[in-house]
Amino acid sequence: MKEWLVEVEQMQEEFAGLDVSEEEMEERAEWAGFRSARAWKTAREDVHKLLKNFVHAVPFQKLWAALKENDQESGEIWGYAPGPAGVPNKLVEALQAWHQAPKFTTAERRAHSKKIADACEKLEELLGQLEPTHEMDSQFSRFRFVELEQAEAVFKWFETPTDRMQKDAPFGMQWLASRRLQGCGVVPIWAVRNIRHMASNQAPNSNLLPAKVRAKAAKKTYFIAVVSQAIDAANPFGKRLSVGPQLIADIVELISDMDCTADDVRKAAPKLVPED
Structure with missing residues (x-):
């Protein structure tokens, strides 16, 4: 996590030092999969903030500990893993996707x-x-x-x-x-x-974006689903990792920068979240 954070911080410094025109920056943002340079810049800042929380925030330390224990017991590497299957990478990708996705109802x-x-x-x-x-x-x-x-x-x-x-x-x-x-x-x-x-042939559940995607609580609802599903997939062949709604709420608060309670989590993901 620390190495990942250092790498992103170096990339942010290079990004801040870019001397390019607004037109070229817009082109680079489009190439990176974003609809505007502003959205690209915000996404990069949010990912940087998320990685700092990965390293320093107590809720994430609790989650990593639970994932590590689960990986050791199951012999799998679906939870605290550096690759695409790992929960950390899934959360980063989900945050980028939030900024990239069109906000259509x-x-x-x-x-x-x-x-x-x-x-x-x-x-x-x-x-x-x-x-x-x-x-x-x-x-x-x-x-x-x-x-x-x-x-x-x-x-x-x-x-x-x-x-x-x-x-x-x-x-x-x-x-x-x-x-x-x-x-x-x-x-x-x-x-x-x-x-x-x-x-x-639209699949109604083909993405995790809320139906009312421009509603005030949409971002929070989205990340409750993302975090819950990532944890649920951490041990696909065994018992679900026992991470309760309060810890998920604390993590969602850090990612979405919005107030989130255990009740919010229970209502948004009742099938995925066990009781504390």
Whole structure:
């Protein structure tokens, strides 16, 4: 935790020292997955604050102790672990996701998804007039990798020993990565159909954002669910970790910067939270 905190503090210093225009900062924020530079800056500050609480705040020390004990007893590393499965990383990712996620209500998301589905249906119709294609007319037959980094990401998952020679010829690697996806059926018209299917078949519980996402208590409600589910998943093959509502409330207060009580936790996550 201390090493993680030091690393983030160094990154924050570098971020504060960036000498770039507002336009470039907005572009960097978009590349990082945020809708504005302001949201990106706030998220970074909140993550920094959260990591300081990881190291110094008493509620987190109690949680880490419970997770460590549980990991030792179960022989698993689902709780106090440095990787993606660990509770610390899940909480950091959830905090970043709160700042990244569009704050649509359920009704607004449904309406927006319908617009996406309708647009995909039209695009699929237009692409269908040119597909299936052949090598003489392959404009939309496969994805093109404009950026070398995109092709490298494909190779990370699909690489075979014979592919390694392509790394000496970047444009060859981009072509081969494109053909590799095409061979798997991952082509533009498939992607459009897949997006239309997702937009037309919304899973009501596909995310943890509250239905009234712009309500005053929405952030608190979101983190009650996040913390409770992270703890619940810390020992997926055994008895649930016994972390009561008061400790969860104390942790949620630190993450959300809002008042939170044990009763709030019991009401928001009754199936996940045991009594103290």
